[in-house]
Amino acid sequence: MPVMSSEDFAIHTDKCVAAEEGMPISSLPDEVTSIKDLECECWDKFESLDEI
Numbered sequence: 001m002p003v004m005s006s007e008d009f010a011i012h013t014d015k016c017v018a019a020e021e022g023m024p025i026s027s028l029p030d031e032v033t034s035i036k037d038l039e040c041e042c043w044d045k046f047e048s049l050d051e052i
């Protein structure tokens with residue numbers, strides 16, 4: 001499940017250290033249209049949004 005950081009509202013995987021203080025979200029925001037919109041390197045292991 002994606003996690004939104006409460007610090008800067010960036011989206012992370014639930015495995016990311018930056019997500020420890022974050023809030024789980026059930027779906028990605030509409031403005032996220034590709035994996036490249038998720039800037040943290042914790043998404044590098046995903047090839048596309050379909051895998052999330």
Ligand SMILES: [Zn+2]
Pocket residue numbers: 011012013016017018019040041042043
């Ligand atoms: Zn991250």
